[in-house]
Amino acid sequence: MNAQTTENSPKIKRETKNKIRVEFERTSLLTRLRLRFLTGNALGKALWWIFRFILLLGISYVILMPFYSKIASSFMSREDFVDVTVKLIPKYPTLDTYKAIIEENNYFQALLNTTLLSLLCAVLQTFVCSLIGYGFAKYKFKASKFLFLLVILTMIIPHKTLHLSLLMKFRYFDIGVGKWGLFNLLGGGMIESFRVLNFTSINLINSYWPLVILSVTGLGFKNGLYIFMMRQFFRGVPDELEESAYIDGYGPFRTFFKIIIPISIPMMITVFLFAFSWQWTDNFYTSVFFNQQGPKLLPDIIKIPKSLDTSYAGKTLYEAAIRNTCGLMIITPLIVVYLFCQKFLVQGIERSGIVG
Amino acid sequence: MTKAAAAKKAAPQKPRRIASLDKKKSRAGWLFVLPFVIGFLVIYLPIIIDSIKYSFVELRTLSGGTGYRTIFVGLQNYQEALGGDPHFVRILISGIRQLIFDIPAIVIFSLFMAVLLNKKMFGRAAFRAIFFIPVILSTGLIAGIDASNAVNEYMESGGGIDTGAGTANQIVSMADFSWLFRNMQVGTELLTYVTNIANNIYGIINRSGVQMLIFLAGLQSISPAIYESCSIDGATGWETFWKITFPMISPMILVNTIYTVIDSFTSESNSVMAYIDQVYSSGTGNVVATAMSWIYFIIVIAITALLAALISAYVFYQKRD
Numbered sequence: 073m074n075a076q077t078t079e080n081s082p083k084i085k086r087e088t089k090n091k092i093r094v095e096f097e098r099t100s101l102l103t104r105l106r107l108r109f110l111t112g113n114a115l116g117k118a119l120w121w122i123f124r125f126i127l128l129l130g131i132s133y134v135i136l137m138p139f140y141s142k143i144a145s146s147f148m149s150r151e152d153f154v155d156v157t158v159k160l161i162p163k164y165p166t167l168d169t170y171k172a173i174i175e176e177n178n179y180f181q182a183l184l185n186t187t188l189l190s191l192l193c194a195v196l197q198t199f200v201c202s203l204i205g206y207g208f209a210k211y212k213f214k215a216s217k218f219l220f221l222l223v224i225l226t227m228i229i230p231h232k233t234l235h236l237s238l239l240m241k242f243r244y245f246d247i248g249v250g251k252w253g254l255f256n257l258l259g260g261g262m263i264e265s266f267r268v269l270n271f272t273s274i275n276l277i278n279s280y281w282p283l284v285i286l287s288v289t290g291l292g293f294k295n296g297l298y299i300f301m302m303r304q305f306f307r308g309v310p311d312e313l314e315e316s317a318y319i320d321g322y323g324p325f326r327t328f329f330k331i332i333i334p335i336s337i338p339m340m341i342t343v344f345l346f347a348f349s350w351q352w353t354d355n356f357y358t359s360v361f362f363n364q365q366g367p368k369l370l371p372d373i374i375k376i377p378k379s380l381d382t383s384y385a386g387k388t389l390y391e392a393a394i395r396n397t398c399g400l401m402i403i404t405p406l407i408v409v410y411l412f413c414q415k416f417l418v419q420g421i422e423r424s425g426i427v428g
Numbered sequence: 429m430t431k432a433a434a435a436k437k438a439a440p441q442k443p444r445r446i447a448s449l450d451k452k453k454s455r456a457g458w459l460f461v462l463p464f465v466i467g468f469l470v471i472y473l474p475i476i477i478d479s480i481k482y483s484f485v486e487l488r489t490l491s492g493g494t495g496y497r498t499i500f501v502g503l504q505n506y507q508e509a510l511g512g513d514p515h516f517v518r519i520l521i522s523g524i525r526q527l528i529f530d531i532p533a534i535v536i537f538s539l540f541m542a543v544l545l546n547k548k549m550f551g552r553a554a555f556r557a558i559f560f561i562p563v564i565l566s567t568g569l570i571a572g573i574d575a576s577n578a579v580n581e582y583m584e585s586g587g588g589i590d591t592g593a594g595t596a597n598q599i600v601s602m603a604d605f606s607w608l609f610r611n612m613q614v615g616t617e618l619l620t621y622v623t624n625i626a627n628n629i630y631g632i633i634n635r636s637g638v639q640m641l642i643f644l645a646g647l648q649s650i651s652p653a654i655y656e657s658c659s660i661d662g663a664t665g666w667e668t669f670w671k672i673t674f675p676m677i678s679p680m681i682l683v684n685t686i687y688t689v690i691d692s693f694t695s696e697s698n699s700v701m702a703y704i705d706q707v708y709s710s711g712t713g714n715v716v717a718t719a720m721s722w723i724y725f726i727i728v729i730a731i732t733a734l735l736a737a738l739i740s741a742y743v744f745y746q747k748r749d
Contacts, residue, residue: 124544128551131541132558134630139561200463207460211453219461222468228732229476229725230694230701235708236718237478247470289467299464324456349564371569399573403565410564414557 146170146397153389169397172377178368179401186352186370187405189280194348196287197295198340204290205302206328210314220303227296231356239360242282245274278366283357293350293357298343305339306332341416349406374398483719505719515703516720523700524727527692530632531735533625534688535681538636542643543673563637635692639684646680647673675744682739686732693728700724 083095108114141160149166173179208220231238276282286292290299309332317327333340355371362369376394458465483506486499509516545556625632650673658668692698704724708717 121549124549125551128544128555131633132555134633135558135561138630204461204464207457211457211460213454213457216457216461219465223464226468226472228690228729230721234475234479235721236482236715237475240478240482241471241475285471286467288463289471290464291467291472324453325459328460345564353565353569355569374569374573395573399570402569406565410561414560415553 142396142400145393146400148393150390153393169394170401172379173373173394173398173401176377176379177373177375177398179373182368182370182373183405185367189283189369190348190351192280193283193287193292193351194344196284197290197292197298197347197351198344200288200290201295201298201343202302202306202333202336202340203328205299206306206332208299208303209306209309210311223290223296223299226291227294227300231293235360238282239277242276242361245276245282276361278362282361283351286357292347293354294346298347301343302336302339305336309335338416341413345409345413345416348409352406353402370402373402479718480722482715483722485715505716506723508716509720509723513707513716513720516707519700519703520724520727523698524731526699527689527728527731529621529624530635530692531685531688533632534636534639534692535684537632538639538684539643539677539681541636542640542647543669545640546644546647559640560637562634563641635688635695638691639688642684642687643677643680646677650676678739678743682736682743685735685739689728689732689735693724 082097085093085095087093144160144162146169147165147167148162149164149168151164152162204223208216208223276285283292287295313331313335314327317331322330352370358369358371374395375398376391484500484502486501486504541559545552545559654672654676655668658672663671693701695701704717704720707720
């Protein structure tokens with residue numbers, strides 16, 4: 073041992089009989105700071121941090137800016153759209169646009185109808201998709217792979233392809249294919265003398281039934297994706313949970329309701345959030361299944377209210393702003409839902425571990 | 429005597445019990461997926477069959493709206509779609525080319541963003557919340573409103589960032605890029621591609637929300653122990669990404685590529701879909717529109733199968749036990 077090491081090594085002092093005190097010689101603050109911050113590594117890290125932060129900030133700007141411009145333009149009055157100096161901040165703020173939309177476009181009625189429809193569909197879809205996903209994840213039966221392929225197929229076929237046939241199916245609703253439908257047979261469509269019912273098909277257009285039927289059978293909008301997500305989630309749930317439930321005398325369904333559902337709440341909230349918001353902003357199914365005579369839904373409120381109809385100089389801009397305000401009023405309730413459920417979104421997806 | 433008979437009875441029963449448990453389980457499995465099976469057989473299959481049938485017929489509603497009559501016309505609708513319609517083939521080709529250009533952009537962007545958002549950093553929760561807004565809010569109706577949005581364009585005029593309002597404002601103009609790449613012997617095709625992506629950043633961000641979520645989930649499932657041993661061995665972040673993260677995330681790349689293809693060719697903003705919709709709502713064109721969408725469907729299925737085959741040859745699966 074040379075002198076250098078002894079000098080730097082901790083000094084041990086005996087304070088009392090049973091107690092010692094160790095004194096370290098600390099590196100001076102300046103040296104520590106220099107070693108920490110004045111190296112290439114730290115510089116690179118700081119640059120990377122700044123770059124990353126600016127990048128994320130920029131992309132956040134791209135996402136949020138359209139929302140801001142919608143909000144700003146919704147408060148602008150007619151004069152603001154002609155004035156070239158007015159941008160982003162309204163000069164003569166007004167609530168006329170909101171008032172006109174609420175009164176003339178029946179906003180609250182549409183809101184109520186859509187809330188009912190979306191809640192109904194989302195609850196049904198979440199429940200049914202977790203049921204189906206659980207069946208695919210935990211049970212091996214002969215056709216399970218083939219059936220899962222069919223689920224993927226329902227996801228792949230664009231619903232536009234089925235536009236006409238969806239409309240026809242639910243306009244002349246019948247159980248079965250073509251002439252061989254149940255109602256057609258009972259209603260005398262096949263044999264004139266054999267007539268039990270006085271109709272050959274049911275018109276389900278303009279009711280909630282088509283969407284309810286599609287939801288209950290796991291065929292609704294993007295339900296294939298939900299089934300896939302739930303299946304991946306349930307695959308990650310350890311089998312021991314169910315085995316111990318079986319040993320305690322539970323059947324498969326009781327196990328599902330008592331054991332599996334409580335632990336899969338975050339995932340189910342994620343699916344619910346998707347189902348709810350995609351149903352909320354959906355305009356394909358609502359345009360297929362509802363027409364002018366049907367209940368008013370949110371897509372119907374996107375039109376220019378009569379009192380705001382204008383041949384003013386800034387007409388295109390003003391009308392676009394009104395449409396944007398309609399859009400804004402449609403998504404406001406969704407934003408509230410999103411803020412509450414947002415943390416489940418990431419959590420649920422993370423836990424699902426959609427791997428392979 | 430009775431005991432022996434009981435034993436005789438019990439002996440062959442034992443293997444049957446085990447089989448019956450299996451049977452019970454498979455029956456329970458069928459019960460769980462029963463809603464889908466019923467729905468598929470009763471609703472979806474007839475709808476698909478009808479849809480294929482409609483693409484071969486002419487449709488006439490009976491007077492009084494009590495029913496409809498179909499007249500079989502063979503391949504006439506397909507001929508009409510491919511030959512008779514002046515725009516369909518052109519829009520189809522340009523739409524598919526756009527799709528092929530968009531897929532790598534979306535997948536790479538969402539992977540990059542997921543890697544960024546996966547690191548612990550200042551304001552991560554807030555950024556995540558902002559990044560997933562488009563998944564929830566910019567779909568269906570809102571995308572429809574945004575498709576031709578004069579307000580966003582106006583608000584941004586002079587500012588110069590794309591806000592989904594069309595190509596009026598460009599962040600990067602072609603001239604800037606060609607100046608930059610003048611001496612680099614890069615073809616103009618690549619140049620146009622890069623500028624298009626930069627100018628279309630809003631669309632790409634909007635369409636990569638779900639993919640980002642899937643990538644994030646995949647990143648979370650990589651064991652931190654692997655990263656730790658990597659850093660002990662002295663690997664840099666760059667090396668770690670290419671040697672660990674990338675192979676481990678490659679199954680997700682497959683999933684996301686397929687999801688992106690499906691999502692972008694069924695989305696409202698897709699030009700082919702918009703055109704089919706336009707044909708559908710124009711008078712008697714609805715059967716032709718059905719034929720068009722089946723043609724489109726077959727083409728995209730072919731693309732999906734090709735991409736899946738191509739990528740799955742390079743996918744790395746971690747061995748699981």
